[in-house]
Structure formats: C-alpha cells, structure tokens
Amino acid sequence: MNPATRWSRAPAIASCLLLAACAQLPEHPRLPVVNAPLPGVNAPLDRAFSPSEAQHPGESGFRLVIEGMEAFAIRAQSAKLATRSLDVQTYIWHADTTGLFLAQQVLQAADRGVQVRLLVDDFDARARNAGFAAFAAHPNVEVRLFNPFASRRGGLRLASEGARDFGRINRRMHNKSWIADNRIALVGGRNLGDEYFSASDEVNFVDLDFAMVGPVVRDISASFDRFWNSSAAWPMELLDPEASNADALARLRTMLDERAAGARDGRYAQALRDNDGVQRLVQGDWSLQWSAKYQFVSDDPAKVTMQERDESRAAVGATLVPMIRNSARSLQIISPYFVPGDAGSAGLIERVKAGASVQVLTNSLAANDVASVHGGYSRHRKVLIEGGVQVFELKPLSSKATVASLTGSSGASLHTKALTADGTTLFVGSYNLDPRSTWLNTEQGVLVEDATLAEQLGGIFGLETSGSRAWRVTLEGGSLRWGDGKETLDSEPHATGMQRFQAWLARVFHLDAQL
Numbered sequence: 001m002n003p004a005t006r007w008s009r010a011p012a013i014a015s016c017l018l019l020a021a022c023a024q025l026p027e028h029p030r031l032p033v034v035n036a037p038l039p040g041v042n043a044p045l046d047r048a049f050s051p052s053e054a055q056h057p058g059e060s061g062f063r064l065v066i067e068g069m070e071a072f073a074i075r076a077q078s079a080k081l082a083t084r085s086l087d088v089q090t091y092i093w094h095a096d097t098t099g100l101f102l103a104q105q106v107l108q109a110a111d112r113g114v115q116v117r118l119l120v121d122d123f124d125a126r127a128r129n130a131g132f133a134a135f136a137a138h139p140n141v142e143v144r145l146f147n148p149f150a151s152r153r154g155g156l157r158l159a160s161e162g163a164r165d166f167g168r169i170n171r172r173m174h175n176k177s178w179i180a181d182n183r184i185a186l187v188g189g190r191n192l193g194d195e196y197f198s199a200s201d202e203v204n205f206v207d208l209d210f211a212m213v214g215p216v217v218r219d220i221s222a223s224f225d226r227f228w229n230s231s232a233a234w235p236m237e238l239l240d241p242e243a244s245n246a247d248a249l250a251r252l253r254t255m256l257d258e259r260a261a262g263a264r265d266g267r268y269a270q271a272l273r274d275n276d277g278v279q280r281l282v283q284g285d286w287s288l289q290w291s292a293k294y295q296f297v298s299d300d301p302a303k304v305t306m307q308e309r310d311e312s313r314a315a316v317g318a319t320l321v322p323m324i325r326n327s328a329r330s331l332q333i334i335s336p337y338f339v340p341g342d343a344g345s346a347g348l349i350e351r352v353k354a355g356a357s358v359q360v361l362t363n364s365l366a367a368n369d370v371a372s373v374h375g376g377y378s379r380h381r382k383v384l385i386e387g388g389v390q391v392f393e394l395k396p397l398s399s400k401a402t403v404a405s406l407t408g409s410s411g412a413s414l415h416t417k418a419l420t421a422d423g424t425t426l427f428v429g430s431y432n433l434d435p436r437s438t439w440l441n442t443e444q445g446v447l448v449e450d451a452t453l454a455e456q457l458g459g460i461f462g463l464e465t466s467g468s469r470a471w472r473v474t475l476e477g478g479s480l481r482w483g484d485g486k487e488t489l490d491s492e493p494h495a496t497g498m499q500r501f502q503a504w505l506a507r508v509f510h511l512d513a514q515l
Contacts, residue, residue, distance in 0.1 A: 375506025
C-alpha cells in the first residue's frame with residue numbers, strides 16, 4: 001500500500017475507533033420475571049414421559065447420548081412435539097446445515113403457538129446478529145443475548161470494544177441446555193452446529209450429552225430461568241431494534257425453507273423420519289436409567305461480574321472437588337481443555353498415592369482446536385505422569401472406531417466434558433478442568449450416582465483411549481513418548497509448526513489463567 005492510500009484511510013479508521021469507543025450498552029430495562037410453564041398432562045411429550053415418571057417417584061431418567069445423529073434427532077424431534085415451551089441456551093449456534101435445520105424447527109414451533117426463549121452467548125451470536133434479530137420479531141419468540149457487545153457490527157468496533165472492556169467481555173456463558181415443554185432436557189458439551197452432530201465434512205467433535213426426563217428437568221428449567229432473568233441477559237430488540245422487524249423475519253423464514261428443501265433428502269432429515277430411536281422417543285418407549293441420587297449444578301449468572309476468584313460463584317468446580325477428592329479406587333477424566341495447574345495436579349497425584357487409578361483423556365496438540373490451551377496443559381504433563389497419573393491424548397484422525405458417529409469426517413477433536421469415580425458416580429456437562437471454566441465462564445452439568453451409567457461412561461473412556469483412537473503418553477529416561485501399541489513417537493505427533501509455536505507461547509508466558 002502506498003503512503004497516500006494509507007493516509008487517505010486514516011480518517012475512516014479513526015472514525016471507526018471513535019464510534020467503537022463511544023458504543024455503550026443501553027440501560028438494562030426492568031423486565032418482568034418469566035419462568036418456564038409447569039409440565040402438563042395432555043401434550044405429546046406429557047403422554048410420552050409422565051407414565052414413566054409416575055412409575056419412578058422421586059427419580060429422574062437419564063440417557064447418555066453419544067452419537068451426534070441421535071443428539072441432533074432428539075433436539076429436532078422434541079421441538080416438533082413441543083406444544084407449550086421451548087427453551088434453548090447455548091454458547092454457539094452455527095448457520096450451517098444442522099444449525100439452520102434446528103432453527104427452522106424452532107420457528108415452526110413458534111408458529112404453532114409454542115413460547116420460545118433463545119438465550120445465546122454474544123461472543124458467537126454477534127456474528128449472526130441479523131438472524132437472531134429476525135427471530136426476535138416473531139410474537140412467540142424472545143431472544144436474549146448474554147453479556148453482549150454494545151456494537152453489533154464491524155470488526156474494528158469489536159476489537160476496540162474488547163480492548164476497552166476486556167474484563168467483562170472475557171467472561172462468557174458456556175452453558176448448553178435444550179428443554180422442551182419442561183418434560184425433556186439435554187445438557188452436556190454440545191453447541192448447535194454440524195461439527196457437534198458429526199455432520200461436518202472436515203473436523204467433528206467427539207462429544208456427549210445427558211438426555212433427561214423427570215424432576216431434574218425442572219431443576220434445569222429453574223437454572224435457565226435464573227439466567228434468563230439475570231441482569232446479564234439483554235433483549236435482542238433492545239440491542240438492535242432496527243434489525244428486528246417483520247421483513248427480516250420473512251427473509252429468515254424464506255432462507256430456512258430453502259435450506260431445508262435442499263437438505264430434504266440428506267441423512268439427517270431422513271434420520272428424523274426413519275430412525276428407530278426417534279420413533280421410540282415419540283412413543284415413550286425409550287431406554288432410560290432411573291436414579292434418585294443426582295444433582296444438577298450451574299454457576300451463578302452473576303459470575304461474569306464476580307470479584308477475582310470468588311469461590312461462592314464457582315459452583316460447578318466446587319461440586320466436582322469432593323467427587324475427585326473422595327475417589328478411592330478409580331478416577332477417569334475426559335476434558336478437551338485440560339489445564340490442571342499446580343494445585344490440581346497435586347490433587348490428582350494425591351489420589352494415586354492413596355491407591356486410586358487416575359486416568360485423563362485430553363486432546364493431543366494435533367487434535368486440539370485451541371493450541372494455546374495445550375501449552376498450558378503441557379507444563380503439567382510430566383509432573384502428572386511422574387506422579388502416576390495415566391495420560392492419554394486423542395488422535396486427530398478418524399478411524400473405523402469412529403465411523404458410526406463421524407461418517408465423512410477427515411478428523412476428530414475431543415469435546416466431551418465428563419468424569420467418573422469408583423464406578424459409581426459420573427458427571428457430564430460443559431465444564432472443562434481448566435481455570436477458564438472455574439473462574440471466568442459460567443458452566444453447568446449433572447452429577448449422578450448410578451453404577452450402570454458410570455459403567456457406560458467407563459466404556460466410552462475405554463473406547464476413546466484405545467490405541468486406534470489415542471496415544472498413551474509416558475516417560476522414558478525423562479523424555480516424553482507417545483505410543484498406541486503399534487509405534488512409539490518422541491515428539492508431539494502430527495502437530496504443525498504453527499500449533500507448536502502457539503503452544504510454546506502459552507507455556508512460556510504462563511497464560512493458564514486465561515485458558
């Protein structure tokens with residue numbers, strides 16, 4: 001670029017920075033408290049699940065949802081069957097094949113009179129501002145953005161606002177809930193988009209949900225209501241009133257119809273028509289494990305404004321500490337972003353010294369979609385292995401073991417967040433074992449005491465740590481080795497130079513607090 005061109009653009013750049021500096025969130029309005037309606041008796045989801053609930057008083061039904069197609073189908077089908085309410089809370093909602101298909105199901109539910117509430121973190125939603133604003137124009141849809149940016153468009157404005165207000169912007173809502181008619185809920189690691197439902201042609205996430213019915217669903221609804229009514233949740237039409245109008249809704253409806261028509265013969269649309277599990281869901285003939293010993297836990301939405309390391313608002317982390325400390329025989333941890341820190345590493349090693357088998361599965365550097373996180377984890381890796389912790393790292397490439405859930409994928413990345421202790425207790429949620437999940441983001445999950453479910457999660461752990469799926473990281477002569485039973489490597493397998501550099505930066509500059 002020549003000097004004249006560069007200087008001719010300077011006023012425009014300065015104007016953008018000035019506009020961003022001036023952008024301020026409007027005053028948060030006084031809004032009436034809104035809560036999810038109680039379950040009914042005559043709607044399809046009532047008829048499907050109320051008889052089972054009546055047969056298990058005081059208990060809730062749980063199902064581990066492993067396959068991406070099933071996770072997608074449950075969400076889509078429950079939206080089709082909903083008659084009263086549909087509450088969706090998510091960190092990410094992509095405008096891709098599965099994301100738009102689910103958006104159409106939500107819109108059609110609203111057309112039938114279902115009261116829809118969409119609560120989306122603004123870190124991702126800002127890029128899809130027009131779509132969410134269009135949704136908000138529907139009389140049966142309310143959209144709120146959590147901890148939003150004041151500026152709604154423009155990369156320079158976004159960067160400037162982030163720099164000016166980093167302390168607030170850096171704290172995000174990482175919760176994921178899908179609740180239909182207060183009868184069925186899904187909670188876990190999945191956002192809404194192709195890679196979370198094994199539908200991407202590139203990299204798919206190995207992920208996990210709990211599908212639930214019974215009283216636990218009402219606990220999840222109460223948590224949704226708490227976030228919905230919090231001062232950190234802003235109505236979409238207040239943030240961008242000009243974009244929320246009938247014309248925008250009409251354009252959204254046309255686009256969703258066109259995309260759905262193009263995907264009508266796709267395998268995901270066909271799964272909704274033909275999948276046996278989906279049909280059993282409709283009929284209420286669904287395999288569930290019932291337990292009265294469970295706890296749904298969610299961080300306080302005020303966590304985004306809390307003082308540094310205010311433990312009273314780190315509810316999920318506080319709930320998991322006793323589970324880890326009390327494990328006597330075995331502890332299995334699946335965490336894609338695993339940054340245990342000095343104290344966490346010492347705690348895991350202490351369990352080994354107490355006689356427990358401690359195993360950790362996380363992403364390899366090549367499989368990790370955030371290389372800097374790997375840098376934070378790698379600072380503690382040797383110490384953990386020296387202390388007797390068994391460490392496994394997921395391979396990036398798909399294999400025969402992943403064909404069922406990763407059809408068409410050229411790679412895989414771990415996204416499951418789960419723990420199981422002593423073969424009796426398990427946790428599934430959105431929480432990574434890292435400082436960001438503990439101190440910065442809001443998180444949630446479900447803790448259940450049930451040997452059958454714990455055994456199922458143990459089976460998942462065994463599959464994901466097999467030599468075809470993961471490397472076992474060991475020490476030989478003080479040096480790290482990666483082995484899968486067929487070969488042994490002496491450096492981070494299959495990692496690119498850029499991945500190694502990013503991990504090195506995070507490791508050298510000790511960025512754990514932000515990871």
